[in-house]
Amino acid sequence: MTRQLHLNLFIHGKGHHEAAWRHPSASPRALTDIAYYRELAQAAEAAAFDSIFFADHVTLGEEIGHAAKGGLEPITTLAALAGATSRIGLIATASTSFTEPYNLARQFASLDHISGGRIGWNVVTTWVGAAAGNYGQDALAPHAERYARAEDFLDAVTKLWDSWDDAAVLEDRAAGRYADPALIRRIDHQGPYYRVTGPLNVPRGPQGRPVLVQAGSSATGKRFAARHAEAVFTAHLEQATARDFAAELKGLAASFGRDPAGLLVLPGISPVIGSTEAEAQRLWRELNDLTDAGVGLSRLSARFGGHDFSHLPLDRPLTPEDFPDPAKVQAAQSRAQVIVGLVARERPTLLQLLHGLAGARGHFTLAGTPEQVAAVIEDWFRAGAADGFNLMPPILPQQFSVFVEQVVPLLRRRGLFRTEYGGRTLRGHYGLARPANHIFAAPAPVRALA
Amino acid sequence: MTRQLHLNLFIHGKGHHEAAWRHPSASPRALTDIAYYRELAQAAEAAAFDSIFFADHVTLGEEIGHAAKGGLEPITTLAALAGATSRIGLIATASTSFTEPYNLARQFASLDHISGGRIGWNVVTTWVGAAAGNYGQDALAPHAERYARAEDFLDAVTKLWDSWDDAAVLEDRAAGRYADPALIRRIDHQGPYYRVTGPLNVPRGPQGRPVLVQAGSSATGKRFAARHAEAVFTAHLEQATARDFAAELKGLAASFGRDPAGLLVLPGISPVIGSTEAEAQRLWRELNDLTDAGVGLSRLSARFGGHDFSHLPLDRPLTPEDFPDPAKVQAAQSRAQVIVGLVARERPTLLQLLHGLAGARGHFTLAGTPEQVAAVIEDWFRAGAADGFNLMPPILPQQFSVFVEQVVPLLRRRGLFRTEYGGRTLRGHYGLARPANHIFAAPAPVRALA
DSSP, rough: OOOOOOEEEETTTTSSSSTGGHHHHHHOSOTTTHHHHHHHHHHHHHTTSSSEOEEEEEESOOOTTSSOOOOOOHHHHHHHHTTTSSEEEEEEEEEEESOOOOHHHHHHHHHHHHTTEEEEEEEEOOOOGGGGGGOOOOOOOOHHHHEEEEEHHHHHHHHHHTSBBBTOOOEEEETEEEEEEGBOOOOOEESSOOOEEOOOOSSOOOSOEEEEEOOOOSSSHHHHHHOOOOOEOOSSSHHHHHHHHHHHHHHHHHHHHHHHOOEEEEEEEEEEEEEEEEHHHHHHHHHHHHHHHHHHHHHHHHHTTTTOTTSSSSTBBBBBGGGGGGGGGGGGGGHHHHHHHHHHHHHOOOOHHHHHHHTTTEEEEEEEEEHHHHHHHHHHTTSSSSSEEEOOOTBBBBHHHHHIIIIHHHHHHOOOSOOOOSSSSSSHHHHHOOOOOOTTTTTSOOOOOO | OOOOEEEEEOOOSSSSSGGGSSTBBBBSSSTTTTTHHHHHHHHEEEEEEEETEOOOOOSSSSSTTTTTOOOOHHHHHHHHHHTOOOEEEEEEEEESSSSOOOHHHHHHHHHHTTTSSEEEEEOOOOOOOOGGGGOOOOSSSOOOHHHHHHHHHHHHHHHHHTSSSSTOEEEEEETTTTEEEBBBBOOEEESSSSSOOOOOOOOTTBBBEEEEEEOOOOOOHHHHHOOOOEEEEEOOOSSSHHHHHHHHHHHHHHHHTTOOGGOEEEEEEEEEEEESHHHHHHHHHHHHHHHHHHHHHHHHHHHHTOOOTTSOTTTTTTOOSSSGGGGGSSSSSHHHHHHHHHHHHHOBBBHHHHHHHHHTTEEEEEEEEEHHHHHHHHHHHHHSSOEEEEEEOTBBBBBHHHHHIIHHHHHTTTTTTTSOSSSSSSSHTTTTOOOTTTTOOOOOOOOOOO
């Protein structure tokens, strides 16, 4: 069989374009209405997508007056969607900076059981500074410390998931043996940031562990992803940088002793699709005409750690000198680098930059026909720039419906994408092995639970 | 209309009797199988129960070899059950000692939206000492400090739920106004334990706030419940103490300026039901014969902060002197008091005490016919000892089915219990008002979100 493309539907607001909520074709449902998400999940499942995905910020942010924000929390949303679907993978973002390893390990293990093995965790360290204040902190920890904490957090969580052997539960009614205590162990984790005794109070899930997803693309983020991630969401505006990124990440993974095939690279893509190129361009202009410069400026500022761009004229070509050094930004460094790179290359005006970012927040956007979109997808895929895509429809559900109805059949005709599911777990869809249990695979005896 | 009884189904393991999982009539489903909980929730909804409820411990505990433990996490479970039901209330326990107010407020607000206004939060401070080790702590904070923290936690959470006015979301596409920023405010909470800026990133839920449930019955716990709780789960072995408790709690609530009708007292009841009294007694003996003394001793020890009872003979009548002073126990003081009171009154042997506690962990148990059970329920209800009951079937689902099929019709014939739902929210079922928004009800102008 030809190498197969993986497709993830990234569900965000009423669509990924900043002004999507104002467009007549956006969903009339409230962002707090579970039916909105259920319909999207079911449509993605009907199209045999690998997975759906929710990003997350643990703060509301500042531009609520003119931006569609304030919806449901991802973990509770995925639990609700698990019952409304039966095959599609379900990926939720959760931060390692503002929760406890025991709580997160529990909720994701529980989700894996509830969904029958369809859960993934997008591991983030949180880059939005305003989040700190919701947790009694004056500021985020510096970038490097956030990642050091994430390493420790992930280590503890992984041990908790492995604290039950798969065969621990006996339910031997006659003998009165509910579980074998020798197959459930304390973890006694003592890391630089976290101490956790364990064991978890949830048995090991169908997938062993949820699929680990990551999106950090800074130097530190890439090392973290190469060590731990099984799928990586990433933002690239050009095929060449995506290809270099994928090659670098897979090389790094190999250098850590991992099989690079166990790490899928899924760049974001936000296609504005029309039946003709002109129609697609018209829709793209319609959306940009609906944007609010204040929202764009506030988001750009957040990307650069609070730097103020509001004194710059909207119509003068920008230069990299208009921006702080991305390497010193204590937010999401790689995204800041992508933006400054774009400015150096294309010298857009501030308004043009804001429109470019309005499409999908720095992810790859394009406007074209279904054939053009399918061709770009195939091209990136065959060039090794992508194992699949994190699809970010500019308007939901309308532009997702167009993708399913008009682009997916083209991908299938090219033999690139499944017509039906082969398995029932997210690991199955992504072609990932069920991880061995690190605690119970250990040959040396470990102290059993008292 | 006659004053109506409220019924909550407390779902626990394979039933509340410690040995339920060994009984032939217990569910064959795994405790990690969401279908098990779904079937129970749907059966309770078909019987027009007010609500279902999950307790929670953030630790596995020690007796896993011989006790049915390690299931799903309550918040994810309720989210999944919300989609499988449409009317019944859904109550999850969550601790104020081991999570962040922002995370808890978010998940419960999200659940309230997902369920269409059917969520309740059972506020606990966690009394099981072993939990501390899962969160990097050497021991639980002392009883009084746990409650002081809970006050601060609840204050922050309540403000977060009130940080959006009900009318904040506009979705005015034409004008580009998604929300009115003047109707969404920072909370800038600065308490002794928590600092939270807010606002929440979830709009106010259908119920305004989830129903607040509480189960602490120590002096401190009662004051906390009287100030905040809208429903109280409580353990009483005698109608007289339940009546005194209800009167005291409602009096305290009145002294805090609350309407006592806004606080429901729901004692636990665990009826072993047989078609004859002899059959009920036989089932009760069958269950006790399946218990494991080691499990009982370990649970008794946990109730008394780790005190060791294993040196006592199983067949010698106990005296209160065999126990530590309940007032000094840093666990759940009221439950320890109930146990020592029972010992003083009845002088059971250790084995008899363990059997008594095996039924429902110190809650009221009785064995009898459907008529006898209905009579006790009516008697307590009419005497003012209960506004309804927290039903704890000894075996699930079998003893719950018997209750629904044989006791509920008797309660209906007596005009005590609804035949169908009148409303769609948990507040509606419990007869509770939707709480006013404390932030936006304030007459003085408060600083709007920038």
